[in-house]
Amino acid sequence: MKKLSTTIFMVVCMISIFAQTDNTTTKESQNTATQTVLNAEESNPNKMEWMQGFPPPKDKILSAKDGSFFNFPALRYSVNHMREFFPSRRVLSAKDDYYTLRTKHDKEIESIVFTPWNSETPMNWQEFLDANYTDGIIILHKGKIVYETYPAGLTPDGIHTAMSVSKSFAGTIASILIAEGQIDPNKFISYYIPELTDSAFGDATVQQVLDMTTSVDYTEDYTNPNAGVWQYAESGNPFRPDNYTGPYDYYEYLATLKKIPGQEHGEKFEYKTVNTEVIGWVISKVTNKSITELISEKIWVPMGAKYDGYYLVDPAGIAYAGGGFSLNLNDMAIFGEMIRNHGKLGRYEVISKEAVEEFSSGGDPELFAKGGEYPLLKGWSYHNFWWITNNEHKAFMARGVHGQAIYIDPVAEMVIVRFASNPLSSNKYIDPVSIPAYEAIADYLMEK
């Protein structure tokens, strides 16, 4: 394997892992406009034969150290195999009492046609699956699986990275602890994490961090080699170069961040993954438990998850709250259904109604609009690391780069969970095909 540009490759790949990277913009959109990108069928990881054979042929070996594992189309393999590239920590599943979703397949869903945003050409179902490089999708209606397919790479028992959908899990745990009175969202971060007193986060409230309205001199613009996200990635990278001298781990890096001069906390929404790492730290400080244990104890076991999930960990063994979770698609569907039911599965309460209301009630659409990052998401807000559409159905979402999604539509009584490996990382470019499709599915199910 080539050793050239190890550092640069690594950083790019780590960014893709941890960051939503919604500041990336022009370079990425231009690239995809001018390059020929393999389509969904051509880039199917089984067809590409990554890491297949004993040993795999040299040109099919993917590596975290040289960053090759997360270049498209290789990432279509790697999204299903993150633990095979990185150290990881188990999220223990239920062992005696799985929750089984009932199934009532409706093949007619495949007849849905919708029109993407900024387009006049309707798109059919297969085009929808392909355009998003769908690895797996489950659609629930009134708690039953009405549609489920695994077009590429993923298997029903597989474990797929959730990317920034992980943030919504961190936000859910924080919401549970807030509802339990263990965390006061109005307290300053310095109250919970004295180590961050002199950093940008010291005088931010927990709520401002949960809503990403902090003033932090850090960008996730990875066209800029001096962007903070590069240092952030390296601080958590177990394969950083031998001559690396920066912060040893994520928490050390967080402590170096300063506020943007002239900008106060609470002024506007700016999507910055470091906020989630701060909350990961808060919930662990308060409980003295890793987020892997908290998700297992407070969600995975009581919910009846069937498969162990896992988090990638940094050099200090800390789970990456911002993007490190990998889990099973069906387990994610159960989770979505539980949230849609205000914390219950059937009559059994997994988490409290109050905890779900903590995040599903939404944030301030004005601060969201002021951030200016998502002009297409009109009227949306961001709260406790969840995305609130504020559409007629009051739908809300968890979202991760390359197309990971939990879409919960309370009015249509619908939950959609999707794992994908879109060559486009930012949801900014994925939304125009995904959101109108989700809305069309909701309309279809409501008319049934």
Added chain:
Amino acid sequence: MKKLSTTIFMVVCMISIFAQTDNTTTKESQNTATQTVLNAEESNPNKMEWMQGFPPPKDKILSAKDGSFFNFPALRYSVNHMREFFPSRRVLSAKDDYYTLRTKHDKEIESIVFTPWNSETPMNWQEFLDANYTDGIIILHKGKIVYETYPAGLTPDGIHTAMSVSKSFAGTIASILIAEGQIDPNKFISYYIPELTDSAFGDATVQQVLDMTTSVDYTEDYTNPNAGVWQYAESGNPFRPDNYTGPYDYYEYLATLKKIPGQEHGEKFEYKTVNTEVIGWVISKVTNKSITELISEKIWVPMGAKYDGYYLVDPAGIAYAGGGFSLNLNDMAIFGEMIRNHGKLGRYEVISKEAVEEFSSGGDPELFAKGGEYPLLKGWSYHNFWWITNNEHKAFMARGVHGQAIYIDPVAEMVIVRFASNPLSSNKYIDPVSIPAYEAIADYLMEK
């Protein structure tokens, strides 16, 4: 964390992982004789607080890159957390039908007193647990758990490295494939792995490799900086230095090995982990499956294992057959019981009687004695990566560095499984306390 001596530390730790290291001898025994080593209670990993806290204090952070994770007493933590240091691959457990061992505790076992080899001072039960730095032990009699304890670090739902006990799992899979007629033990390795035709292994039979009677110019003497085991470790080390230029992965390394001039295959038993990597390659070539999939499909799922296990993987994603398996202690107990019952659990056949006979029938004690490595193990033999005591009870064992063990006594209808983190790596130094204890337990149970 210090970056000095990264390479040397790393290699030492990788050796400890993969190798039984029974050639190590004098240096190690001298060290432990002259140094003050923390006792079992003092070195309890919970007490040492490795990797505890958010973040852990700097002097409590363990790292695979600098090798600190596997120095004693830190290894007492790391044996339970290998996946948190290295890339790994899942061994999927049963999901719908766990096997539950019945339990009938017998506290009187703790009154057993025995005399270690080369000693005249009797040892009591607590001294036995402590002397071996026991992390967990389960004793089965006639299929029931009669004793179970977790003195340090390990929890009942924990996953502990099996070290070279992994070899016996590789040997079991090979035995299954031999019994099924998928592998002919009398064929040359070159028949199955053309890539090894020109290596030491090319003209060795599969059986000679399984019995470690190959002539291979490679030693596991890690007091010798030029020993093969150092290159072997680096070929599989994901954290090797940036300027590393050796073989990319284990299989590339295996292909470089040559025979010992003047020594033919089949002359004597010499414990060399590379043999197991060759068999891992054979079973994967024949089935086109990783050993992780083979153990899941052929043992873990049909047996009803409750917890996912995992293997560490090399830079080509290949599972380390020689020492990479981590698993749950209770699952290992179920496995041992199944083997004791010739492949059955109750009336249900997990693997065929013929497969179990393939290895439990034993090898040639003369070749074992000729090797000269284990003067204390009189009359023993080594066959298909299992250790056969040839004692009156025809007991046989799986063994791994730092005290990992499966001890199956057909006459006493007893199975003992143990995870440990002994500062001594080689079983050579652990046997004098362990083997007479196992025999004393068997005697006790037979007299009940």
